[in-house]
Amino acid sequence: MLTIDEAGGRVILQRPDGTRATYALDTHEAFEAISAAWLRCGWDTKYVYSFTWMGRPIIQLPEDMIRIQEVIWRLRPDVIIETGVAHGGSLVFYASLCAAMGRGRVIGVDVEIRPPNRAAIEAHPLAPHIMLIEGSSTDPRTIATVEAAVAADETTLVILDSNHSRDHVAAELDAYAPLVSPNSYIVACDGIMAQVVGAPRTQPDWSWNNPITAVEAFLQRNPEFVLEEPDFAFNEGQVRNRVTYWPKCFLRRRP
Numbered sequence: 001m002l003t004i005d006e007a008g009g010r011v012i013l014q015r016p017d018g019t020r021a022t023y024a025l026d027t028h029e030a031f032e033a034i035s036a037a038w039l040r041c042g043w044d045t046k047y048v049y050s051f052t053w054m055g056r057p058i059i060q061l062p063e064d065m066i067r068i069q070e071v072i073w074r075l076r077p078d079v080i081i082e083t084g085v086a087h088g089g090s091l092v093f094y095a096s097l098c099a100a101m102g103r104g105r106v107i108g109v110d111v112e113i114r115p116p117n118r119a120a121i122e123a124h125p126l127a128p129h130i131m132l133i134e135g136s137s138t139d140p141r142t143i144a145t146v147e148a149a150v151a152a153d154e155t156t157l158v159i160l161d162s163n164h165s166r167d168h169v170a171a172e173l174d175a176y177a178p179l180v181s182p183n184s185y186i187v188a189c190d191g192i193m194a195q196v197v198g199a200p201r202t203q204p205d206w207s208w209n210n211p212i213t214a215v216e217a218f219l220q221r222n223p224e225f226v227l228e229e230p231d232f233a234f235n236e237g238q239v240r241n242r243v244t245y246w247p248k249c250f251l252r253r254r255p
């Protein structure tokens with residue numbers, strides 16, 4: 001339980017094990033405790049289902065968009081591959097960054113690109129920066145199509161935002177990691193699942209059936225990748241950790 005005492009300038013955290021902690025509001029601990037509650041409240045209220053990017057719905061937490069933007073600006077990739085297109089907002093977001101940087105293009109993969117979504121993406125001003133591939137992201141034909149669209153010497157960033165079950169993310173990691181350039185990342189989105197078990201629209205097995213367990217197993221098999229938080233590009237405040245739906249998501253390929 002969290003008590004926010006704004007007048008007293010503190011938060012009081014009562015943990016499930018019965019221990020208590022009190023943090024002043026100007027500490028990163030207070031910010032993290034309030035953020036955890038805010039994330040849970042945001043889940044229950046479907047906050048992430050309330051944004052668009054340049055006209056297309058995008059199902060992301062705004063901080064996750066800013067943080068991946070920081071990574072994209074630093075890497076300036078030639079290709080961004082995203083599995084999980086939905087309405088296309090994230091594809092358009094990445095495409096808009098490519099257009100602004102004057103570099104890069106986006107490949108979006110989805111098992112089902114609904115006709116209205118396809119039509120809107122294909123009619124979008126940023127469509128020249130976007131290639132759509134319809135098919136399961138783990139289908140060998142889909143993977144072959146993606147591979148054929150990427151040249152060996154291109155700097156490639158991969159973002160996994162399709163089916164977030166452990167086995168699917170594990171199969172995606174195996175399939176797409178070989179495309180990731182040295183010092184670039186494969187990003188396994190939505191590791192928040194274990195944190196929200198018990199909330200509406202969740203399943204009890206999310207405690208283990210989630211992207212993070214897939215990431216941990218992948219890292220055991222693939223020492224050329226390391227789980228690594230990209231540094232904040234700018235930080236003059238106390239906060240050190242992302243407020244995110246994508247914990248433990250950034251797997252960097254070692255050079």
Ligand SMILES: C[S@@+](CC[C@H](N)C(=O)[O-])C[C@H]1O[C@@H](n2cnc3c(N)ncnc32)[C@H](O)[C@@H]1O
Binds near residue numbers: 111
């Ligand atoms: C969370 S949504 C993607 C949200 C989108 N990236 C955004 O930010 O707006 C997940 C998408 O994954 C797709 N999907 C589910 N299973 C898939 C699979 N096996 N292969 C590819 N896409 C899949 C769904 O059709 C859905 O559109």
